[in-house]
Amino acid sequence: MDLGFPWWLRVEHFLNIIFISFLVRSGLEILGTYPKLYRSQHTVPGTSWAQFTVQDEPKHKYYTVGGEDSNYSPRISLPGRGLLGLGRYWHFMAVTGFVTCWIIYFVLLLVTGQWRRYVPTSWDVFSQAGQDMLAYLAFTMPHPVDGMVFNALQQLSYGFVILILTPLVILTGAFQSPAIANHFSRITRALGGRQVIRSTHFLCLVGYVAFFAVHVILVFMHGYLHETSKMVLGHSNSPVVGGVIFSIGLALIVTLHVVATRWTLADGRAVEKLHNVIVRPWSNLLYKLPARMHYDRSNITGKDVGIDNTTHNFRGSGRPPETPEYLALMANCYEDDYVLEIGGYVERPMTLTIAQLRELAAGHSQTTLHHCVQGFTSIGRWRGITVSDLLDLVKPLPGATDVVYTSFQNMGRDDVLYEGGTYYESTPMVEARMPQTLIAFELNDEGEIPAKNGGPVRLRLETSTGFRSLKWLERIEVTNRYDIILKGRGGFFEDTDFYDRNQLI
Amino acid sequence: MEDENSPALRAGVDFRGTPNATQPVLEHIRPGKKRAPLLRYIRINLPRTTRLLLIAVIAVIGGASAAVALSNHEPFLFAVPALWSVFGAAVVFVAVGLLSSARIWTWGLIIALSSLLIYLGGLLGNAPYIWNGASVVDAAIWNLTLFASIGYMVLFWALRYGMIVAAPDNQNFMD
Numbered sequence: 001m002d003l004g005f006p007w008w009l010r011v012e013h014f015l016n017i018i019f020i021s022f023l024v025r026s027g028l029e030i031l032g033t034y035p036k037l038y039r040s041q042h043t044v045p046g047t048s049w050a051q052f053t054v055q056d057e058p059k060h061k062y063y064t065v066g067g068e069d070s071n072y073s074p075r076i077s078l079p080g081r082g083l084l085g086l087g088r089y090w091h092f093m094a095v096t097g098f099v100t101c102w103i104i105y106f107v108l109l110l111v112t113g114q115w116r117r118y119v120p121t122s123w124d125v126f127s128q129a130g131q132d133m134l135a136y137l138a139f140t141m142p143h144p145v146d147g148m149v150f151n152a153l154q155q156l157s158y159g160f161v162i163l164i165l166t167p168l169v170i171l172t173g174a175f176q177s178p179a180i181a182n183h184f185s186r187i188t189r190a191l192g193g194r195q196v197i198r199s200t201h202f203l204c205l206v207g208y209v210a211f212f213a214v215h216v217i218l219v220f221m222h223g224y225l226h227e228t229s230k231m232v233l234g235h236s237n238s239p240v241v242g243g244v245i246f247s248i249g250l251a252l253i254v255t256l257h258v259v260a261t262r263w264t265l266a267d268g269r270a271v272e273k274l275h276n277v278i279v280r281p282w283s284n285l286l287y288k289l290p291a292r293m294h295y296d297r298s299n300i301t302g303k304d305v306g307i308d309n310t311t312h313n314f315r316g317s318g319r320p321p322e323t324p325e326y327l328a329l330m331a332n333c334y335e336d337d338y339v340l341e342i343g344g345y346v347e348r349p350m351t352l353t354i355a356q357l358r359e360l361a362a363g364h365s366q367t368t369l370h371h372c373v374q375g376f377t378s379i380g381r382w383r384g385i386t387v388s389d390l391l392d393l394v395k396p397l398p399g400a401t402d403v404v405y406t407s408f409q410n411m412g413r414d415d416v417l418y419e420g421g422t423y424y425e426s427t428p429m430v431e432a433r434m435p436q437t438l439i440a441f442e443l444n445d446e447g448e449i450p451a452k453n454g455g456p457v458r459l460r461l462e463t464s465t466g467f468r469s470l471k472w473l474e475r476i477e478v479t480n481r482y483d484i485i486l487k488g489r490g491g492f493f494e495d496t497d498f499y500d501r502n503q504l505i
Numbered sequence: 506m507e508d509e510n511s512p513a514l515r516a517g518v519d520f521r522g523t524p525n526a527t528q529p530v531l532e533h534i535r536p537g538k539k540r541a542p543l544l545r546y547i548r549i550n551l552p553r554t555t556r557l558l559l560i561a562v563i564a565v566i567g568g569a570s571a572a573v574a575l576s577n578h579e580p581f582l583f584a585v586p587a588l589w590s591v592f593g594a595a596v597v598f599v600a601v602g603l604l605s606s607a608r609i610w611t612w613g614l615i616i617a618l619s620s621l622l623i624y625l626g627g628l629l630g631n632a633p634y635i636w637n638g639a640s641v642v643d644a645a646i647w648n649l650t651l652f653a654s655i656g657y658m659v660l661f662w663a664l665r666y667g668m669i670v671a672a673p674d675n676q677n678f679m680d
Contacts, residue, residue: 137652
């Protein structure tokens with residue numbers, strides 16, 4: 001069979017340059033907001049195996065994860081300047097294209113028989129690849145395998161990138177989605193946990209960059225015009241024409257990056273709209289995956305380790321409220337003074353003290369992995385009552401669609417990293433009714449939730465990234481629309497920054 | 506110890522009286538600039554892996570030098586004793602590197618530079634290239650001394666720059 005270079009393969013090659021370059025740059029933006037890589041899910045400060053920052057955190061003062069981000073240049077990351085939300089938008093848009101492209105390519109490889117170009121059909125290919133490596137080292141050019149369009153070493157390396165590295169990067173990317181990771185939590189644990197998955201995802205990036213570097217060097221060694229012509233025309237009979245067209249294509253991709261970066265920095269909301277059109281149709285399907293995680297088994301032995309498996313010092317993000325009312329509540333240990341209001345579009349609005357919440361919860365707890373949008377993780381055993389049970393008590397009226405949670409915290413007043421405004425979040429009813437959407441009042445059997453982690457009462461939203469698990473909860477309100485609250489995007493960070501309310505990835 | 510609850514003091518690092526005690530500090534940013542040089546952002550803390558990698562690169566240099574010395578293609582006059590010297594030094598380096606925790610990286614640099622010098626000497630002489638009549642294997646091994654030497658020098662530079670760190674040292678990340 002003459003493998004050649006069919007048109008769909010050449011199109012895929014060009015699209016991959018676009019998608020992978022966008023994935024790398026937006027991936028660096030995401031990495032930059034928590035520029036530390038770990039092997040343990042507990043992300044204990046000082047234990048990272050790599051850091052990509054020049055910032056040293058304060059040694060004698062409490063700091064939140066919000067201040068740990070690194071501000072990369074827009075020349076390196078997309079869009080740069082520490083704009084995580086927009087970097088995520090670009091990453092997920094590029095993911096949509098990249099994964100679609102890879103699936104189509106994979107199917108075409110199978111049905112056309114072109115899989116032979118990447119899958120060795122004889123063990124001899126491996127020894128031949130060794131010979132090819134020696135030939136390169138000896139500064140000579142190895143010959144293509146009989147009937148093939150490239151040599152054995154190329155076959156193995158391309159096969160590795162397309163059939164091993166790419167599925168691995170897709171898998172490790174998917175399992176950084178809180179909805180996927182917490183639904184298929186056994187697979188999450190089997191893969192080593194969130195931080196091992198995150199580190200592996202980063203190493204895949206390194207793999208792509210290394211492959212790209214060697215690939216480009218070899219293209220020049222084999223002859224730039226000759227090789228690029230194959231990727232444009234399917235043959236090398238007109239190397240100048242093919243090479244020129246390919247070079248113009250590369251210039252267009254560079255231009256695309258420049259335009260995308262400047263456009264994003266100038267008009268983030270427009271990028272958000274584009275993201276919602278491209279990504280939401282598939283990311284909303286993840287609402288069908290309710291969290292069902294219980295970290296009551298160790299990753300490896302299967303032995304029940306209970307509370308020992310939780311993170312002893314659960315990382316804090318955000319700063320506790322500083323109002324006299326909240327400080328008075330804290331001073332009185334919350335128990336007698338704190339009252340949670342649940343009202344709005346319900347039949348029976350009510351108020352509940354922590355003692356009443358504790359009684360209603362009847363000892364219910366969940367041990368879950370916290371997925372910070374920036375990247376840190378901690379495992380906590382949360383005691384509380386599900387939002388679904390609370391909703392059953394207050395009986396939402398027909399037509400109720402959303403649940404809005406309001407915090408004691410006022411950003412800006414309490415946390416100088418952000419502009420002012422009451423912190424709030426909202427969940428669609430489907431998310432509020434999920435079995436692990438919890439109103440928690442105790443962490444790790446400590447009797448209460450520490451102030452830095454959202455005491456006395458907080459929301460746990462295990463299908464979503466961490467900032468939507470609102471801390472320092474003051475009031476719950478059932479509504480029939482959320483888009484009339486403040487800027488109408490469904491939450492503080494959704495309003496003031498660039499984060500999707502449907503934060504399942 | 507004045508404050509046993511301070512992780513920094515417990516680690517023997519006293520930041521009292523410095524900006525870093527209570528504020529984040531940005532390192533390596535030159536006056537008038539917003540960001541540090543790109544490579545300053547990369548800090549890998551895999552000390553034992555890095556130590557093994559450095560030893561492995563020197564082992565490759567030593568092994569390749571011995572193979573060139575044993576081949577029937579002398580790169581230049583008196584190259585064989587020089588190649589065996591590199592091999593001997595590499596054996597000592599690998600042994601010391603594996604059996605002790607000594608910081609021997611500058612010695613490794615001398616070995617890598619010596620190997621590179623021999624390679625450059627070969628360019629002026631009759632190095633075992635294909636076009637000089639050598640076999641593919643001999644030519645590959647000869648060129649391996651070049652790539653491994655350059656590789657060690659790059660790693661040595663990264664070590665000195667602070668991008669990587671080799672045991673017994675580590676990055677001492679305090680976040």
